[in-house]
Amino acid sequence: MAQHLSGPASLEGQVALITGGAGGMGRAIANAFQSAGAHVIATDRAEHEDIGPGIQYRPYDVTSRAETDKVIDAVIAEHGKVDILVMCAGIIARTPLGDSSDDEWDAIMSVNVRGVVNPARKLFPLMCERGFGKILAAGSIAAKNGGVASGPAYVASKAAVHGMMRWIAKAGAAHGVYANTLAPGPVETAMWANVTGGTSAPSANTTVPLGRYGNADDIAQAALFLCSPASNWITGTSLDISGGMWMN
Numbered sequence: 001m002a003q004h005l006s007g008p009a010s011l012e013g014q015v016a017l018i019t020g021g022a023g024g025m026g027r028a029i030a031n032a033f034q035s036a037g038a039h040v041i042a043t044d045r046a047e048h049e050d051i052g053p054g055i056q057y058r059p060y061d062v063t064s065r066a067e068t069d070k071v072i073d074a075v076i077a078e079h080g081k082v083d084i085l086v087m088c089a090g091i092i093a094r095t096p097l098g099d100s101s102d103d104e105w106d107a108i109m110s111v112n113v114r115g116v117v118n119p120a121r122k123l124f125p126l127m128c129e130r131g132f133g134k135i136l137a138a139g140s141i142a143a144k145n146g147g148v149a150s151g152p153a154y155v156a157s158k159a160a161v162h163g164m165m166r167w168i169a170k171a172g173a174a175h176g177v178y179a180n181t182l183a184p185g186p187v188e189t190a191m192w193a194n195v196t197g198g199t200s201a202p203s204a205n206t207t208v209p210l211g212r213y214g215n216a217d218d219i220a221q222a223a224l225f226l227c228s229p230a231s232n233w234i235t236g237t238s239l240d241i242s243g244g245m246w247m248n
């Protein structure tokens, strides 16, 4: 088994693929990784997006296995490898359990769970073969505390992501493949604006020990740590980034 000793938070020479790359967190992560020396391919639903200087963009729908495989095959044909996979694509709903429809459950599980399964099942075996890979998924504080402003389908989908990443961590460890999960509290992106729905969110002063909601750069720095050699003795973890809202 290859030894990966811990080192600086540099991604020099690495190829990183990011889903949800046009969203708040995904875009910040793409730019942070690009600044750390990675070649970044950001993906999202929209046809055209300018994510940032030097960042390649490819549109695709994470719920489709065929589209996922096609995009990853194209990236590997062009760059020869994918070292880092970060999965940020996600959707949310607040509907209470008794009112939640099959369609809503299907939509949320499809993007939030299958959207992680699809890229992971394509890349995990390839990373194992190469003897290296860092896989990171956006989970949520919701998987631990039952949700801040989310409905049960979202909470269940994120719990599935945390569990699946632990499976990958365990299976990948002997092959040099790492898997970790981010567990953010409320982060001020389009998704948070969507859940608070134009109404004013509860004051961060009273709900967040550190006195503010998160921003996308808070998440990007944690992602950089977990995808760089700085975290080479960390796998299967779920990193709480919540201003102290959740303390393990």
Ligand SMILES: NC(=O)c1ccc[n+]([C@@H]2O[C@H](COP(=O)([O-])OP(=O)(O)OC[C@H]3O[C@@H](n4cnc5c(N)ncnc54)[C@H](O)[C@@H]3O)[C@@H](O)[C@H]2O)c1
Residues within 6 Å of the ligand: 019, 020, 021, 022, 023, 024, 025, 026, 043, 044, 045, 046, 060, 061, 062, 063, 087, 088, 089, 090, 091, 092, 111, 115, 138, 139, 140, 141, 183, 184, 185, 186, 187, 188, 189, 190, 191, 192
């Ligand atoms: N914002 C928060 O408070 C918060 C907290 C905890 C976890 N998260 C999770 O972090 C991740 C990133 O969230 P964000 O806050 O940046 O939200 P965001 O809405 O800004 O970004 C999510 C992105 O996912 C993309 N997406 C949705 N469905 C897709 C599909 N079928 N195919 C491809 N792309 C698709 C959207 O277009 C969007 O750009 C999500 O998984 C979210 O559940 C967010």
